[in-house]
Amino acid sequence: EAGVAQSPRYKIIEKRQSVAFWCNPISGHATLYWYQQILGQGPKLLIQFQNNGVVDDSQLPKDRFSAERLKGVDSTLKIQPAKLEDSAVYLCASSSRLAGVFRAAGELFFGEGSRLTVL
C-alpha cells in the first residue's frame, strides 16, 4: 500500500514570496490533516479535512495560509506571503476512520514532509 505522498521535499524562498505544497493521502482515507512542525517542537495542526470539507481550521493563519482539498483526495497548502517564522516542516497526514466514531481513531499516517526555509 502506497503511503502519503508529499512534494516538494524541500523549498527555499525569500520572505514575502509564495509557496505551495501538495499532498496525496493513502487511497481511501477520508480524513486529511496538515501539520506544521517547527524545529524542536511537536507538530501543530493547521487544518483538518473530512473528504473535501473543512472540519477544523482554527489554528490556520488565514491571512496568509490557505488550503483546499478538491474532489476529496489531493490537497494543496499555500502560503502567501511567507514570513521568516513560517520556516518549518509541513506534514501531511491521513487517517481512515471518522474522527469521533472510534476512540482509537487517532492513527495518523504521515508523509515525509515538506521542509520550508524562508530567508
Place this chain on the structure above:
Amino acid sequence: QKEVEQNSGPLSVPEGAIASLNCTYSDRGSQSFFWYRQYSGKSPELIMFIYSNGDKEDGRFTAQLNKASQYVSLLIRDSQPSDSATYLCAVKGRGSTLGRLYFGRGTQLTVWP
C-alpha cells in the same frame, strides 16, 4: 488550548537499559493517548496508543496511563541503538476539537552501545 508536556530530555541510556519517557496533559477529560516515534529528518510513526488506566504492552514497549494524575508514560525495555529517536506524546481532543491530536514537544532519546 490543550497542553501536553514532556520531560525535556535529551535522555541518554546504555544499550539494554530501560528508557522511561513521561508526559502530562492538562485536559482531565482526555480519553485517548498516543506515542509517536520520529527519527531525525523523518515523519512521525505511531508506536502505541492507550485509553484505559493501567499498562499496555507491545513487545519491548509499555505504555502506562494514570488519568487521576493526568500522566502517561512510555517504557522501552532492552533499549537498542535503533530506538534512538524523538518520542512524541499526543492527546486526542474532545468536543469541538475532536479529531485533533495535541502533540508535546518530544523527548529525544539516545541509546548508546
